[in-house]
Amino acid sequence: xxxxxxxxxxxxxxxxxxxxxxxxAQSPANFQSYDAxxxxxxxxxxxxxxxxxxxxxxxxxxxxxxxxxxxxFCDETVASYTGYIDIQARHFFFYFFxxxxxxxxxxxxxxxxxxxxxxxxxxxFMEFGPCRVTDVNTTTFNPYSWNERANIxxxxxxxxxxxxxxxxxxxxxxxxxxxKDMAAFTAIFFEHFSQFKGRAFHxxxxxxxxxxIPVFASEVYDQNARLIEAGLTPINLTSILIGNGCTDPATxxxxxxxxxxxxxxxDPILDISTCVRMKQAVGRCxxxxxxxxxxxxxxxxxxxxxxxxxxxIEAPFDASGxxxxxxxxxxxxxxxxxxxxxxxxxxxxxLSRPVTRASLGVDAVVPEEFQVCNNDVxxxxxxxxxxxxPTQFYIAALLERGIRTLLYIxxxxxxxxxxxxxxxxxxxxxxxxxxxxxQPLREWSVDGQVAGLTRSAGPLTFLTLDNAGHMPAYDxxxxxxxxxxxxxxxxxx
Ligand SMILES: *[C@@H]1O[C@H](CO)[C@@H](O)[C@H](O)[C@H]1NC(C)=O
Ligand SMILES: *[C@@H]1O[C@H](CO)[C@@H](O)[C@H](O)[C@H]1NC(C)=O
Ligand SMILES: *[C@@H]1O[C@H](CO)[C@@H](O)[C@H](O)[C@H]1NC(C)=O
Numbered sequence: 001x002x003x004x005x006x007x008x009x010x011x012x013x014x015x016x017x018x019x020x021x022x023x024x025a026q027s028p029a030n031f032q033s034y035d036a037x038x039x040x041x042x043x044x045x046x047x048x049x050x051x052x053x054x055x056x057x058x059x060x061x062x063x064x065x066x067x068x069x070x071x072x073f074c075d076e077t078v079a080s081y082t083g084y085i086d087i088q089a090r091h092f093f094f095y096f097f098x099x100x101x102x103x104x105x106x107x108x109x110x111x112x113x114x115x116x117x118x119x120x121x122x123x124x125f126m127e128f129g130p131c132r133v134t135d136v137n138t139t140t141f142n143p144y145s146w147n148e149r150a151n152i153x154x155x156x157x158x159x160x161x162x163x164x165x166x167x168x169x170x171x172x173x174x175x176x177x178x179x180k181d182m183a184a185f186t187a188i189f190f191e192h193f194s195q196f197k198g199r200a201f202h203x204x205x206x207x208x209x210x211x212x213i214p215v216f217a218s219e220v221y222d223q224n225a226r227l228i229e230a231g232l233t234p235i236n237l238t239s240i241l242i243g244n245g246c247t248d249p250a251t252x253x254x255x256x257x258x259x260x261x262x263x264x265x266x267d268p269i270l271d272i273s274t275c276v277r278m279k280q281a282v283g284r285c286x287x288x289x290x291x292x293x294x295x296x297x298x299x300x301x302x303x304x305x306x307x308x309x310x311x312x313i314e315a316p317f318d319a320s321g322x323x324x325x326x327x328x329x330x331x332x333x334x335x336x337x338x339x340x341x342x343x344x345x346x347x348x349x350x351l352s353r354p355v356t357r358a359s360l361g362v363d364a365v366v367p368e369e370f371q372v373c374n375n376d377v378x379x380x381x382x383x384x385x386x387x388x389x390p391t392q393f394y395i396a397a398l399l400e401r402g403i404r405t406l407l408y409i410x411x412x413x414x415x416x417x418x419x420x421x422x423x424x425x426x427x428x429x430x431x432x433x434x435x436x437x438x439q440p441l442r443e444w445s446v447d448g449q450v451a452g453l454t455r456s457a458g459p460l461t462f463l464t465l466d467n468a469g470h471m472p473a474y475d476x477x478x479x480x481x482x483x484x485x486x487x488x489x490x491x492x493x
Contacts, residue, residue, distance in 0.1 A: 045070075045081060045098075045193055053083060053361060056192045060230055063088050064184050066192070068096075069361050074139055075130030078103070078147065082360045085155075085185040089170055091363065092181065093163035095120075095154040097130050097147045107200040107238070107488050109152040110186065112216075114207030114246075116175075116386070117377035119162030119370075120154035123206065125347045127473035128480060129154065136349040144477035146484050151196070157182065161374050163351075163362045173380035175212050175389075179219035186220055186235055187227060200238040202488070207416055207470065210245020211387065214394035217403065239404035240395075241487065244470045246416040247391045248424040250289035253309045255420035257282050259327060260317045264419055265411055265466075266327045274316045281312035294390045302388050317414060326469025328412045344372050396430040404459040406487050410468030410475060411452065418464050425462050432458040444493040451479040454493045463493055 045068075048054050053067035068083035078098040085092040099106035113120040125132055128146040131139035146152055156162030158172035158181070172178050190197055203220065205213040217240045224234035246252055261268050261275035268275065285308060292301030317324070323331045323340040331340040338344050350356060351370035381387060395405055407425060409418040426437050436457035444454045444463065452464040465472040465479055473480035486493055 044195065045079065048081065056188065058188050058191050060191075060227075060232065061184050061188055064188055066185070066188050067361075071359065071361075073359055074124075075100075075141070075145070075147065077141075078130070080130070084164075084363065085181070085188075087181055087184070089167035090159045090172075090181070091165050091167075092159065092185065093156045093360075093362070094185075095124060095129075095360075097145075097152050099147055099149060099151045100130075100145070101149045103151055104195065107150050107202060108196060109146065109150050109202045109204055109241075110155065110182075111146075111152060111204045112155045112157055112182070112209065112212065113161075114205060114209045114212070115161065115373055115378055116158070116208050116212075116381040117161055117375065118207075118373040119156045121156070121162055121347060121351060121370075122344065122372050123471070123473070124154045125350070126341070126343055127471050128477065128484075133343070133347045133350045136346055137353070139350070142477070144473065144481040146473075146481065148481060149485055150202075150488055155182070155185075158377060160377050162370070162372075163360070163366050165363070165366055167365075171377070171380050173384040174386050175215045175381075178212065179215045182216045183219040183223045187223060187232070190235055191232065197233050198236050200488075201236050202239045202241060203237070204241035204243070206243035206245065208246060208387070210242050210247035210416060210421075211389065211391045213240050213242050213245070214247070214391050214398060217398055218394050221398065221401065221403065237403060239406065239487070240398060241406045241408070241484075243472060244409050244413050244416045245407060245421065246387070247395065247421070248294075249388050250286060250294050250390065251423040251427065252416065252420035253289065253313060254282050254286050255417055255423065256313045256317060256414065258419045259414045259417045260320070264417075269320055269322055269327060270316055278313050278316060281308070285309035285313055293388045297385075297388070299385060302385065306388070322414070323469070324415045325471065326410075326412045326475070327414045328469070339373070348372055392424055392428045396428050399430045399432065399459050402459060404461075404487075404490075406461045406463065408463045408465060408472065408480075408483060410465045410470060410472035412468060412475075413470040415470060422462065425460070432460060436460055446479045446482045451476070451482075456493065461487070461493060 048068060048070045050070045053069045055065055055067050057065040065086045068081050071080045071082050073080055075097055078100055081096040083094060111120055113122055130142055130145040130147050132142050134140045156164040158178045159166040203213055203217045217237060220235055220237050227234050257278045258264050260270045288305035288308060292298045292305050321330055323329050325340060333340055333342055348370045352368060399405055407421055409421050411418050439455045439457050441453040441455045443450045445451055452466045454463040465476055468475035
């Protein structure tokens with residue numbers, strides 16, 4: 001889920017220090033050599049307690065540890081676990097579900113939600129987790145879960161999202177900072193649970209995940225060099241998956257016109273006079289964004305582009321009353337309250353129940369009222385201009401290194417729509433660009449029924465899902481599961 005559009009920074013003042021922070025180089029990590037004598041891996045997840053956390057640490061990551069316990073939560077057919085990644089005063093909550101097929105050989109998926117500021121519990125309980133929340137006290141087994149043939153993590157990040165928290169009001173406001181925490185977590189996990197070492201590892205996310213996931217995966221990739229230097233096993237980063245991603249603000253913003261004024265595929269929503277006015281603004285908006293946000297980042301100019309594009313191209317849709325995550329229907333509620341999905345409120349109530357929190361091992365300091373999305377985190381990212389970064393540069397870099405990339409998009413989504421993703425992915429410069437662009441968009445099918453369109457070349461696949469919005473596995477769970485399974489198996493869509 002994306003709390004606000006690509007451009008929500010419009011009302012926020014430019015903060016020079018935040019911009020500097022956004023662009024400052026990461027300080028090089030000061031790793032010491034790995035001393036095997038200091039460290040005994042836990043090896044086996046089945047040894048964990050159901051009631052108490054076991055704490056894991058590692059000398060290569062002195063500031064990090066992991067608390068984990070067994071659980072019979074959500075899916076009684078598999079072993080499942082919950083816990084926290086503790087990074088000094090920052091604490092990240094995660095769920096881990098083993099595969100329903102063969103946990104000892106199946107791939108591992110690391111999943112985190114978008115926002116920025118939304119909890120992965122949205123995807124877990126609404127889309128493709130092992131169970132779905134059906135009322136405030138109940139979950140129901142989900143046969144279309146993505147752990148059907150994979151081990152899967154759901155992580156609440158950055159801090160102050162979902163059950164994650166920081167002790168002294170610390171905040172994370174850029175994707176680059178969040179990526180370091182995520183990469184360290186991954187390394188610690190594999191060092192301890194040696195049964196998973198070398199296993200194919202996929203990093204996935206939706207919505208603002210279009211920004212997070214390429215950066216997270218790049219950090220995991222770069223970290224591997226340090227792991228090897230320290231004598232550790234590198235993480236077998238195999239692919240990234242991005243669902244309805246917002247990756248490139250420039251192409252996404254222009255496409256808000258196409259989604260609202262052309263049959264793409266929903267009939268035009270806005271009236272002709274509004275659409276003509278929008279059309280006249282599109283070229284200017286694209287030019288401003290390219291000059292000030294993409295070719296070079298210049299905070300004041302990029303901010304001006306945001307304000308202009310927001311007012312001219314985005315505001316008319318916002319006023320329409322349609323669901324920005326699914327333009328085939330009106331918003332069911334108020335987007336700022338329930339994201340247009342009343343189920344999001346039910347999930348909040350379910351996760352606020354003391355009995356749920358106790359079974360998950362949620363730390364007592366976490367506020368009692370669960371929020372699926374945290375507006376303060378969202379604002380902090382916008383103030384730092386994190387959302388204006390052309391993140392396709394990271395995707396291209398991963399593709400050049402052979403990391404497979406799947407971009408899948410429910411076609412009825414407006415906010416991170418398929419038109420913008422199609423333009424972004426065709427315009428992305430990398431060695432395989434021409435081969436990719438030369439491929440036609442062709443239909444793909446599930447059980448003999450057309451499920452959407454796809455284009456693929458080398459490690460890159462673009463795919464749409466018909467009759468689905470921002471959360472394809474909510475609208476078309478079977479098609480989404482089939483897509484995932486073909487992707488993991490390396491099969492043609
Ligand atoms: C661990 O944290 C301390 C205090 O914040 C810091 O000085 C040190 O550099 C960190 N160590 C590593 C390896 O990041
Ligand atoms: C949920 O459980 C609580 C406590 O047992 C009960 O008071 C409430 O009526 C239940 N709600 C539903 C919708 O079943
Ligand atoms: C990484 O995963 C792939 C896909 O499962 C597998 O073919 C390969 O052997 C693995 N690499 C390592 C080093 O284990």
